[in-house]
Amino acid sequence: MRFPFKFPQFASPKALHESGVLGMNERNHAYIMRYNNRKDYPDVDDKLRTKKLAVEHGVSTAEFVGAIDCQFQVKNFFKMVENVPDFVIKPGHGSGGRGILVITRHDGKTFYKPNGARCDFNFIYEHISNILSGLYSLGGNPDYALFERCIDFSDVYSRFSYQGVPDVRLIVFKGYPVMSMIRLATKLSDGRANLHQGAIGVGISIKTGLPLFAAQHNKRIEVHPDTNANLSELRIPFWQEHLRLAALCATMTPLGYFGADISTDSKRGPLLLELNARPGLAIQIANGCGLLKRLRLIESLPENLHATIEEKIKFSKENFD
Amino acid sequence: MQDNRQRRLTVFWLAAILCAIAAAITFAKVKYLDFSFDDKASFYYQADATLAFEAKKGADVKLSISLPEKTSLYYFGRDPSGDSRFNIVRENGLARAAAEFICTSNGWQNISYRFKIIPKSGGGEKAEFNLPPEKENPPQVSDAIKIAVAKLVKKIDPEANMTSRNFASALFRELAAMPPEQKKIFSPLSGSSGTLEAADLILSLKEIPSRIVRGIFLNEQARSSQAAQFLEVWCGDAWVMFKPSSGEEQKPKDFLVLQRSGKSLYEISGASNSSLRFSVTKVPQGAASLNRIRANVIGDQKLSDFSLFSLPASEQNIFKRLTLLPLAILFIVIARNIVGVKTMGTFMPVLIAMAFLEMSLIPGLLCFAIILTVGLSIRFWLSKLNLLMVPRISAVVVVVILIMQAISIAGNLLKLPNFISATFFPLIIIAWTIERASTVWEEDGAGHTIRQLAASLVTAVFSYLVLSNSYLQYLLYTFAELNLAILGVILLLGTYTGYRLTELLRFKSLVK
CATH class of the missing domain: 3.30.1490 (Dna Ligase; domain 1)
Structure with a gap:
C-alpha cells in the first residue's frame, strides 16, 4: 500500500543561501529596515504624493x-x-x-x-x-x-494577459535596477496581477529585456493557461526606457530599496504605476534566480562610483542577466 | 555594515543580561527561599504550643516558651494567625516566644503560640548537632547521692570497662527496674521525667556527657500531647538518643527538637498549675503556595517580594494568566518568523488560545467555529447592504456579542458548563477576524481564507497546549522572572535573518 501523503521536501538553508536566495527576515532586517526610512514611506504609500514627485522628476505616469x-x-x-x-x-x-x-x-x-x-x-x-x-x-x-x-495596453500584451493590465516590476536598489519581472493576469487571479492570487510572473533579463523564466504559484510554466500564448515569445517594448524610468524613480525618494511598477501605454509608452517600499520576494521565483548576490554586489561598490543614472543602468545591464 | 553589527551586538548583550538576571533571581529563589522546580503538591505542619495555667484577675503573667533550634530538616516560623501577644526574644542565642500581660479574668486560661513547620527538601541531620560536648564540671551533689550513684555504677559495671553506649543502655534498664522510692534519691520527679533526670545526673557524675532533648512528633495525629523527652548521650563520636522508659536507642522520625539540655520548655510567673501541650496538624498544600509559605517562614521578605506571591489572591489569579502570555507570544514569534505561518492577525491565535483555556479545547473550538460561521454569513449579508466600514464592523461586533450570549444561554439550558464561558472570547478580535476573513474571501477566494484560518487555528491550538501545560504554568508563575529571559529570546529573534521554514519549500526551485 502506498501512502498518499508525500512529505514535503525542504531545501537546505545552506543550498538556498549558496543560490543567493533572499528570505523574508533578511529582506526586512538587512534591506527594508536599513535602507528605507520610515519617514519616507509616504512617498510611495500616498499615490497622489508619488504622482506629484513623479511629475517633478520627469517620470511619466498615467x-x-x-x-x-x-x-x-x-x-x-x-x-x-x-x-x-x-x-x-x-x-x-x-x-x-x-x-x-x-x-x-x-x-x-x-x-x-x-x-x-x-x-x-x-x-x-x-x-x-x-x-x-x-x-x-x-x-x-x-x-x-x-x-x-x-492605460491602453491592448496591442502590446493582449496575447499574454487575461483582462488586467500587465505591469513590469523592477526592484531598484540604491538607484540600480537589480531584477525584473512582468506580471500577467489570469482567470485564476480574477484579472488581477497579484502573484499570490495566481497571476503569472515572468522574469525579464535586465540585460536584454527578454523573458527568462515563467512561474505561476511558485511552479514553472511555459504557456499562458488562459490565452495559450507561448510566454517565451513575450517582448517588452521600450526596455531601455523601463530601466531609465525605474532608475529615475530612485531620485524621487530617499528610499534605498523599492519596487517600481511600470506599465506600457500603446500611445505614451512606459508609465509608472506605483512604487512599493516592501516589494515581494516572488520575483526570485519568476527569475529562477536569487536577489542576494546582486544586492551584495551593489553594497560592495564604493559610494558614488556611478554618478548618473545612465552609468548605473549600464552597470546593471553588464552585471544582471 | 559596522553600524548594523554594533546594533546586533547591543541586542545580543541585552538578551544576555536579561537572561543572566532571570537566572540569578531564579537561583536566589531556589537557593535562599528553597523554591522548588517540582510542581508536586506537598504539605506543611501547623503546630500550636498551648500553655494552660490558672491565674487570678489582675495578675501580671510573664511567660516564655522555647522555640526550636535551627535544623537542616525543617524550616519553621511563626504563623501570624496565632496569638498576637507573643514576642520573639533571644536568650543565649536561642529563640523564645515571650508574652507578658495582665489577666482580665479569673481561673483557667490558655495562650497559644502558633508556628509552621515545613520539611526541607533533601535535608539530613547534619554534623551541627553531632558536635562534641564542651567539658563540664560534675554537678555539686550531696554525699548521699554520691554514694548511691557509686553503688549503682558498681552494680552495672563492676569491671569499669563498659563503653558509654553500653553503660547508658544498662543504666536505663536498671532505672526502669528500680522501685520509685529508691529513684527519688536521684530525682524528685516521677515517671519518665524522673528517669531522665536520674540518668542525666548519674551519667554526668560518671563524666559521660549527656543532655535532655525535648521535642514533638509531627506525624502523631493526637489532638494534643506533651512534648516527648529523650536523653542524648555522647558515645565517643556521636550523640545517641535513648528512650527513657525502655533504654532503647532511638532515631525518631518526624521529630522536631524544641530544646536541648534545658531545664524546661517554658517558664511562667504570676500563674499556677501550668502545663504545655502541643498539637500538630498536617496541611496539604500545592507547590506554588507552599513556596510562598516557605518564603515567608524563611522570612526573607525582600526576596519574596520579587515574586507575585506578595500580591492579593485575586490579583494573583490574573497574574497566573499574564505570566504565561510571554511564552505564548514567543511561540507566535517563532511561528511567524522562524516557521513562516501566515495567521489572521498577529496575536489573534494567542487570544483565541486564552479563550480555549477558559472553556477547554473541544468546546472552545466548537464555539469558535459557530461564532465564525454565523458571524461570516451575517457579514456577507451586511456587505450586500453597502454599509460604511466603521458601522459595518460595529454591526459585526454587536452580532458577535449576541452570538456569544446565545451560546452562553444555550450552554446553561443544555447543562453544558463549558459553553457558558463563551463570553471569554475576545470579541473585538473575533469581529476583526470575521471582517478580515470576509475581505480575504472576497479578494483572494475561499481557498486563501480557509488556509489562513486553518493556520491561525493550528497556531491557536499549539498556543493552547503551551498555555494549558500545568507544569509551565507553575514554573512561570513561581519564577516570573523567567519572562525576562523570554524577553531576551524575543529580542534575539528580532535579529534573526535566516530563512523561514516555509521559504525552504517556497524557494526550493531556486536551488541550483
Whole structure:
C-alpha cells in the first residue's frame, strides 16, 4: 500500500543561501529596515504624493483626472469623468491592487468594467464611499479616491494577459535596477496581477529585456493557461526606457530599496504605476534566480562610483542577466 | 555594515543580561527561599504550643516558651494567625516566644503560640548537632547521692570497662527496674521525667556527657500531647538518643527538637498549675503556595517580594494568566518568523488560545467555529447592504456579542458548563477576524481564507497546549522572572535573518 501523503521536501538553508536566495527576515532586517526610512514611506504609500514627485522628476505616469477626499463630493464624481472615455478609481493609500476599479467605457449612465460587466452610478458611488471610509487603506484609516486615465495596453500584451493590465516590476536598489519581472493576469487571479492570487510572473533579463523564466504559484510554466500564448515569445517594448524610468524613480525618494511598477501605454509608452517600499520576494521565483548576490554586489561598490543614472543602468545591464 | 553589527551586538548583550538576571533571581529563589522546580503538591505542619495555667484577675503573667533550634530538616516560623501577644526574644542565642500581660479574668486560661513547620527538601541531620560536648564540671551533689550513684555504677559495671553506649543502655534498664522510692534519691520527679533526670545526673557524675532533648512528633495525629523527652548521650563520636522508659536507642522520625539540655520548655510567673501541650496538624498544600509559605517562614521578605506571591489572591489569579502570555507570544514569534505561518492577525491565535483555556479545547473550538460561521454569513449579508466600514464592523461586533450570549444561554439550558464561558472570547478580535476573513474571501477566494484560518487555528491550538501545560504554568508563575529571559529570546529573534521554514519549500526551485 502506498501512502498518499508525500512529505514535503525542504531545501537546505545552506543550498538556498549558496543560490543567493533572499528570505523574508533578511529582506526586512538587512534591506527594508536599513535602507528605507520610515519617514519616507509616504512617498510611495500616498499615490497622489508619488504622482506629484513623479511629475517633478520627469517620470511619466498615467494621466491624472482628479481626486475626491470627502463624502459630500462623492455624488459629484460624474462631473469629473464625464469628459474622459475611460478611467480608473484607486484608493490613495491602497496596497496589493486592492480597491482598484477600472472603467473602460461609459455612456454617462452605464459603466463597463474590462470584463464587459456593467455597473451603474450607485455601484461606483458605493465604491468611492468605501475607499473614503478606509476599507482598502493601510490600517483602515480614512482615505481619498484617485481618478486616473486607463492605460491602453491592448496591442502590446493582449496575447499574454487575461483582462488586467500587465505591469513590469523592477526592484531598484540604491538607484540600480537589480531584477525584473512582468506580471500577467489570469482567470485564476480574477484579472488581477497579484502573484499570490495566481497571476503569472515572468522574469525579464535586465540585460536584454527578454523573458527568462515563467512561474505561476511558485511552479514553472511555459504557456499562458488562459490565452495559450507561448510566454517565451513575450517582448517588452521600450526596455531601455523601463530601466531609465525605474532608475529615475530612485531620485524621487530617499528610499534605498523599492519596487517600481511600470506599465506600457500603446500611445505614451512606459508609465509608472506605483512604487512599493516592501516589494515581494516572488520575483526570485519568476527569475529562477536569487536577489542576494546582486544586492551584495551593489553594497560592495564604493559610494558614488556611478554618478548618473545612465552609468548605473549600464552597470546593471553588464552585471544582471 | 559596522553600524548594523554594533546594533546586533547591543541586542545580543541585552538578551544576555536579561537572561543572566532571570537566572540569578531564579537561583536566589531556589537557593535562599528553597523554591522548588517540582510542581508536586506537598504539605506543611501547623503546630500550636498551648500553655494552660490558672491565674487570678489582675495578675501580671510573664511567660516564655522555647522555640526550636535551627535544623537542616525543617524550616519553621511563626504563623501570624496565632496569638498576637507573643514576642520573639533571644536568650543565649536561642529563640523564645515571650508574652507578658495582665489577666482580665479569673481561673483557667490558655495562650497559644502558633508556628509552621515545613520539611526541607533533601535535608539530613547534619554534623551541627553531632558536635562534641564542651567539658563540664560534675554537678555539686550531696554525699548521699554520691554514694548511691557509686553503688549503682558498681552494680552495672563492676569491671569499669563498659563503653558509654553500653553503660547508658544498662543504666536505663536498671532505672526502669528500680522501685520509685529508691529513684527519688536521684530525682524528685516521677515517671519518665524522673528517669531522665536520674540518668542525666548519674551519667554526668560518671563524666559521660549527656543532655535532655525535648521535642514533638509531627506525624502523631493526637489532638494534643506533651512534648516527648529523650536523653542524648555522647558515645565517643556521636550523640545517641535513648528512650527513657525502655533504654532503647532511638532515631525518631518526624521529630522536631524544641530544646536541648534545658531545664524546661517554658517558664511562667504570676500563674499556677501550668502545663504545655502541643498539637500538630498536617496541611496539604500545592507547590506554588507552599513556596510562598516557605518564603515567608524563611522570612526573607525582600526576596519574596520579587515574586507575585506578595500580591492579593485575586490579583494573583490574573497574574497566573499574564505570566504565561510571554511564552505564548514567543511561540507566535517563532511561528511567524522562524516557521513562516501566515495567521489572521498577529496575536489573534494567542487570544483565541486564552479563550480555549477558559472553556477547554473541544468546546472552545466548537464555539469558535459557530461564532465564525454565523458571524461570516451575517457579514456577507451586511456587505450586500453597502454599509460604511466603521458601522459595518460595529454591526459585526454587536452580532458577535449576541452570538456569544446565545451560546452562553444555550450552554446553561443544555447543562453544558463549558459553553457558558463563551463570553471569554475576545470579541473585538473575533469581529476583526470575521471582517478580515470576509475581505480575504472576497479578494483572494475561499481557498486563501480557509488556509489562513486553518493556520491561525493550528497556531491557536499549539498556543493552547503551551498555555494549558500545568507544569509551565507553575514554573512561570513561581519564577516570573523567567519572562525576562523570554524577553531576551524575543529580542534575539528580532535579529534573526535566516530563512523561514516555509521559504525552504517556497524557494526550493531556486536551488541550483
